[in-house]
Amino acid sequence: xxxxxxxxxxxxxxxxxxxxxxxxxxxxxxxxxxxxxxxxxxxxxxxxxxxxxxxxxxxxxxxxxxxxxxxxxxxxxxxxxxxxxxxxxxxxxxxxxxxxxxxxxxxxxxxxxxxxxxxxxxxxxxxxxxxxxxxxxxxxxxxxxxxxxxxxxxxxxxxxxxxxxxxxxxxxxxxxxxxxxxxxxxxxxxxxxxxxxxxxxxxxxxxxxxxxxxxxxxxxxxxxxxxxxxxxxxxxxxxxxxxxxxxxxxxxxxxxxxxxxxxxxxxxxxxxxxxxxxxxxxxxxxxxxxxxxxxxxxxxxxxxxx
Amino acid sequence: xxxxxxxxxxxxxxxxxxxxxxxxxxxxxxxxxxxxxxxxxxxxxxxxxxxxxxxxxxxxxxxxxxxxxxxxxxxxxxxxxxxxxxxxxxxxxxxxxxxxxxxxxxxxxxxxxxxxxxxxxxxxxxxxxxxxxxxxxxxxxxxxxxxxxxxxxxxxxxxxxxxxxxxxxxxxxxxxxxxxxxxxxxxxxxxxxxxxxxxxxxxxxxxxxxxxxxxxxxxxxxxxxxxxxxxxxxxxxxxxxxxxxxxxxxxxxxxxxxxxxxxxxxxxxxxxxxxxxxxxxxxxxxxxxxxxxxxxxxxxxxxxxxxxxxxxxxxxxxxxxxxxxxxxxxxxxxxxxxxxxxxxxxxxxxxxxxxxxxxxxxxxxxxxxxxxxxxxxxxxxxxxxxxxxxxxxxxxxxxxxxxxxxxxxxxxxxxxxxxxxxxxxx
Numbered sequence: 175x176x177x178x179x180x181x182x183x184x185x186x187x188x189x190x191x192x193x194x195x196x197x198x199x200x201x202x203x204x205x206x207x208x209x210x211x212x213x214x215x216x217x218x219x220x221x222x223x224x225x226x227x228x229x230x231x232x233x234x235x236x237x238x239x240x241x242x243x244x245x246x247x248x249x250x251x252x253x254x255x256x257x258x259x260x261x262x263x264x265x266x267x268x269x270x271x272x273x274x275x276x277x278x279x280x281x282x283x284x285x286x287x288x289x290x291x292x293x294x295x296x297x298x299x300x301x302x303x304x305x306x307x308x309x310x311x312x313x314x315x316x317x318x319x320x321x322x323x324x325x326x327x328x329x330x331x332x333x334x335x336x337x338x339x340x341x342x343x344x345x346x347x348x349x350x351x352x353x354x355x356x357x358x359x360x361x362x363x364x365x366x367x368x369x370x371x372x373x374x375x376x377x378x379x380x381x382x383x384x385x386x387x388x389x390x391x392x393x394x395x396x397x398x399x400x401x402x403x404x405x406x407x408x409x410x411x412x413x414x415x416x417x418x419x420x421x422x423x424x425x426x427x428x429x430x431x432x433x434x435x436x437x438x439x440x441x442x443x444x445x446x447x448x449x450x451x452x453x454x455x456x457x458x459x460x461x462x463x464x465x466x467x468x469x470x471x472x473x474x475x476x477x478x479x480x
Numbered sequence: 481x482x483x484x485x486x487x488x489x490x491x492x493x494x495x496x497x498x499x500x501x502x503x504x505x506x507x508x509x510x511x512x513x514x515x516x517x518x519x520x521x522x523x524x525x526x527x528x529x530x531x532x533x534x535x536x537x538x539x540x541x542x543x544x545x546x547x548x549x550x551x552x553x554x555x556x557x558x559x560x561x562x563x564x565x566x567x568x569x570x571x572x573x574x575x576x577x578x579x580x581x582x583x584x585x586x587x588x589x590x591x592x593x594x595x596x597x598x599x600x601x602x603x604x605x606x607x608x609x610x611x612x613x614x615x616x617x618x619x620x621x622x623x624x625x626x627x628x629x630x631x632x633x634x635x636x637x638x639x640x641x642x643x644x645x646x647x648x649x650x651x652x653x654x655x656x657x658x659x660x661x662x663x664x665x666x667x668x669x670x671x672x673x674x675x676x677x678x679x680x681x682x683x684x685x686x687x688x689x690x691x692x693x694x695x696x697x698x699x700x701x702x703x704x705x706x707x708x709x710x711x712x713x714x715x716x717x718x719x720x721x722x723x724x725x726x727x728x729x730x731x732x733x734x735x736x737x738x739x740x741x742x743x744x745x746x747x748x749x750x751x752x753x754x755x756x757x758x759x760x761x762x763x764x765x766x767x768x769x770x771x772x773x774x775x776x777x778x779x780x781x782x783x784x785x786x787x788x789x790x791x792x793x794x795x796x797x798x799x800x801x802x803x804x805x806x807x808x809x810x811x812x813x814x815x816x817x818x819x820x821x822x823x824x825x826x827x828x829x830x831x832x833x834x835x836x837x838x839x840x841x842x843x844x845x846x847x848x849x850x851x852x853x854x855x856x857x858x859x860x861x862x863x864x865x866x867x868x869x870x871x872x873x874x875x876x877x878x879x880x881x882x883x884x885x886x887x888x889x890x891x892x893x894x895x896x897x898x899x900x901x902x903x904x905x906x
Contacts, residue, residue, distance in 0.1 A: 186679070263796055285797035286681035287751030294750075306799075308681030343681060370684070371675030 180479035181293040181300040182472050184309040185350040193318070193351055200319050200464070200471035206243055207466055216474050217246035223271050224250045226282040226303070227258070232438055232462065233303050233313070237280045240469035249276070268292045268300075278476060281305070286343075299476040307341050313437050314347035316468040318355065320461050321392050324433055329356035334386040335377075336362045336418060337396030337445055340369040344437045348394060349377045362386035363418070364409055383418050387425070392433035395420055395445050411444050420446040425455060433457050482506035483898060484519050488527030488859060491827040492534065493836050494848035498828055503532065505855040508898035513849055525900075527859050530892055533831050534847050535567025535598075535856030537838040538808060540632075540711060540735060540783035543569070543600070545591055547576025552788035552876045554588075557808065558597035560786075560874040562902040564809040565858030565891035568599040568846050569786075570838070573610070574633045580605040580616045582624045589625070598896055599856075601844055603628045606645050606656065612636045618648045627842045630657035632711060635693055637663070643700050650706035655842060657709045658697045660718075661759070665689035670799055672760045676745040682798065685760050691717035698722070702730045709841060710734035712785050714759040716769035723778045733841050735781035738807060738814035739881050741770045741824075747881075753794045753801035754879050757787070771824055780837045782830075784811045788877030805881040810868055812860065814882060816889025820862070855898040864890040 175195050185193065206214050222241040226234050234250065241248045251271075253259070258267060264283070271279055278299040281289050286306030293300040304310040322328055333352050339345045339361045352359050353376035360378040361368065362385070373379055380386055387393065398414060409417075425432065434446070434455040442448045451458065483505040490501035490513065502517035503510060538561065544552040554571075561569055571588065573579035579588055585602055592600045604626040608614045612634060621629075629649070635658065636642040649656050666689035671677050673684025694710055698721065701708035710722060713736045725732045739757065744767050748755045755761060773779040787804025794801050807814075815834065819825040825833070839847030846856055868882050894902035 263792075265795060283797070285799045287798040290751045291797065306681045346679070346681060369678040370673065371678045374675040375679065 177475040177478050178480060180476055182311055182476055183289050183293055183300065183302045185311045185314055185347045185354070186309065188354070190354045193354055196315055196468070196471050196475060197319055197322060199475060200315065200467040203470040203474070204464070204467040206470070207463070212243050213245055214243065215245045217241065217244035217477055220246045220278070220477055221276040222246045222248050222278045222280060222473060223276045224248065224280045225267065225271065226251070227253050228282050228284050228304070230282055230303070232465070233282065236462070236465040237303060237469050240466050241473055243466065244470055244473060246473065264288060264292060265295045268296050272296050272298050278473060299479060301472055301476060304343050306343065307346070308343050309347045310343040311347045312465070312469050312472055313344050314351040315472065316461055316465040317348055317394060317435055317437070318351055319464045319468050320435065320457055321433060323464070324457060325391060328352065331357045331391040332360070332389055333357050333392045333394065334360045334362055334390045335394045335396065336383065336386055336420070338367045338398055339363045339372060339396070340367045341399060342396050344396060346375070349375045353377070360386055383424065387428045390428065390432055392435060393420065394435045394437070396437065397439060398441055398445050415444050419444065420450050422447065422449045422453065425450060435461055438462070482511070482519065482521040483523045483525065483895070483900070484517060484521050485525045485527050485532060485857070485859065486517070488530050488532035490532045490849065491831045492849040493828050493831040495850060497849070501532070503849065503857070505895070505898045508855055510849055510851050510853050510855050513851060525859070525893065529861070531827060531860040531862050533827070533858050533860065534835040534849050535858050535894065535896065536565050536812060536834045537568040537844065537847055538566045538784050538786065538811060539570040539781060539838040539842060540737070541569040541571055541786040541808065542574065542788065542804070543571045544788060545575060546587055550790055550876070553595065554591050554600065555595040555597065556874060556876045557786070557788070558600065560806070560808045561598050562894045562896065563874050563891065565812045565860065565894050566598065566808055567856035567858070567894065567896045568601065568844065570601045570603050570628065570842060572630065572632045573603050573605040578605045578610050579603070580608050580610070582617070582620045585621060585624050585626055597901065599846070601627045601842060603630050603632070603657065605629065606631045606636055607641065610634050612638055612641060615641065615645055615648065618652050618654055622652055622654060627844060628655040628657050628709070630659060630711065632657065632659045635659050635661045635663070639696065639700070642697065643703070646700045646704040646706040650704040655707045655709055656701070657711050658694070659711050660690060660693035660697050662689045662693045665692065670756060670760070671748050672745040672762050674745070674763065676748065680749065680751070685758070687715040687717050687762070687766070690715055690759050691721055694718050694721055698725045698730055698732055701732065702728070705731065707731040712737050712740070712759060713770065713773070713779060714740045715762050715766045719769050719773040719778055726778065733780045733837070735783045736770050736774070736779050737783060737785040738811055738818070739805065741767060741774065742814050742818040743881060751798045753796070753798055754805055754881050754883060756798065756801055756803055757785070757805050758803040774819065774833065775824055780833065781841065782811065782815060782833045783838070784808055788875050789879050790877055794879045805879050806873070806875050806877055807880070808875065809873060810880060810882045810887070812858070812891055813866070813887040813889050816860070816862060817887045821888050855895055857895040858891055859893040860889060861892045862889050864888070866890050
């Protein structure tokens with residue numbers, strides 16, 4: 175297929191074919207990282223700017239590595255020392271980056287819709303590296319790449335997403351992406367962390383961890399953000415682990431080849447035990463590796479978009 | 481000296497006129513309305529094919545003066561009004577300073593005298609600084625010419641204070657306009673609560689936050705047999721509650737805004753901050769309930785809730801952007817596009833809701849084409865297709881929810897006090 179989009183903002187916006195095309199492209203880029211010289215000239219002469227308004231280690235490094243392996247020049251903007259601290263608006267910052275003749279902006283922002291807004295105002299490509307509670311499309315792409323690689327397909331698989339669904343952009347992107355590719359998605363959390371109307375996105379809902387685990391081919395465990403200050407009755411950590419935490423005991427009762435995923439960073443002993451995080455089902459570090467290929471594919475494709 | 485409007489189709493709901501009529505205007509007043517008027521006046525407007533209605537009374541307008549002249553002024557706001565066929569507005573009091581004292585209403589009056597292009601009625605606050613704590617001096621403000629009271633933008637949370645406000649209102653026969661919103665329920669919401677808020681990853685504003693407060697406000701008004709007007713009704717349950725109250729004989733009236741019967745939460749999905757307002761755009765079902773409410777006469781008035789905000793306040797992250805959209809220049813066109821041409825309301829009902837009902841509710845002498853009244857008239861090209869372009873907007877702020885939207889029906893000419901004050905160039 176011919177890629178036409180200059181931006182990657184949300185998996186909600188993409189067709190099944192477009193998502194598959196990104197995954198196929200990612201599949202072919204994966205080999206690059208296994209080479210002795212880990213570089214292809216695909217984006218030589220292009221400039222990628224990482225504009226991160228929220229702290230991030232994994233995603234920012236992953237984008238940087240991905241861009242560098244495509245031979246792009248990468249600039250990381252440190253918000254702490256930038257004009258943003260002087261009150262510059264997001265659009266103005268974006269326009270300046272565009273005026274510096276960058277080709278792609280990778281944006282991480284705490285407000286939902288920030289990437290969409292920036293993309294509307296810029297002619298250069300915008301890749302959403304997570305906006306508020308809205309979407310984190312490259313995370314879902316790397317999750318899907320991992321499932322596909324490990325289990326050979328996505329269609330017809332049962333995938334459960336467990337944890338703070340309400341505030342999770344990872345959950346939203348995964349639901350859109352996985353359901354478009356034909357997976358059966360269940361979300362599982364305490365009632366207060368299930369956002370209203372989520373079933374209209376195509377996900378089943380349960381508050382029972384046993385239900386979420388039963389027959390699941392893969393589980394994606396989300397980070398519990400106990401630092402959130404805006405919730406009343408947020409479950410206490412220990413209580414949460416008891417009711418929803420993924421333990422070896424719980425996994426013994428389910429499918430033998432179940433995949434255990436987590437977008438990181440992990441709260442060991444809260445959403446999952448250390449044993450599980452480091453155990454035989456865990457593909458958490460492989461997800462990180464796949465993140466490079468998924469982001470290489472995205473950068474490569476949006477660079478071709480108009 | 482005079483002005484003759486010939487061959488137009490006149491809609492004057494108050495006088496039950498809905499047929500071709502000529503209108504003769506002289507000395508700023510309507511002198512004669514008749515089938516054929518032959519007068520040797522130099523100024524004749526040929527209104528063949530046009531609809532001639534009373535000037536619109538938009539009873540929910542934020543002119544922002546004094547205090548926020550960067551958003552709008554009385555001058556620019558009323559200029560936009562005229563281009564929208566609006567000849568009378570009710571200015572809301574959430575200015576800086578708020579219109580919460582005779583002194584402050586005097587400041588606004590002077591600005592109006594100096595710079596208004598159309599008639600401006602004043603709505604004062606219910607409480608000092610609109611903080612919901614201390615009532616204003618209703619009596620003095622009324623004798624100073626204030627026609628209604630509202631803390632618009634805020635709801636008076638304290639029930640005792642609202643109770644007291646309605647007691648005063650009943651005593652002095654004042655109209656209280658309620659911005660009914662329970663902020664403990666709407667919290668920091670920015671879009672409709674439900675699938676939309678979930679899908680967009682934004683906090684939601686529930687219908688409940690609106691209709692629960694409407695229930696409370698109506699109860700309090702009922703207790704004192706006071707008049708109450710509910711501003712910007714946006715959801716299904718609210719329409720039901722108001723219907724019931726009307727059946728029980730409560731002196732309640734209400735308004736909705738054009739965006740609530742023309743747009744839905746789906747229109748916000750692109751994070752366009754020009755679709756961000758309070759209350760938010762609701763579901764398709766709510767929109768239909770608003771349309772039904774207009775049809776059944778439960779919703780008395782259509783008012784724009786014209787809320788200008790600068791580019792700086794709108795062209796930012798959705799969460800951070802101000803609530804509100806402008807609407808003076810598009811109010812009639814949205815009504816013709818969505819109500820007239822979709823056979824929801826006929827002209828007589830549209831004129832009732834845009835012109836006559838606000839005049840009756842606020843007891844202002846306008847909204848009709850009766851002989852002897854001020855000649856405030858709008859002439860409309862009912863079939864005109866057009867698209868609202870930023871450049872056409874006369875408001876200081878350009879935050880319209882209808883930018884680049886195809887509309888059918890347009891104000892062609894506006895007459896205020898017998899003078900042609902706006903004429904479409906095409």
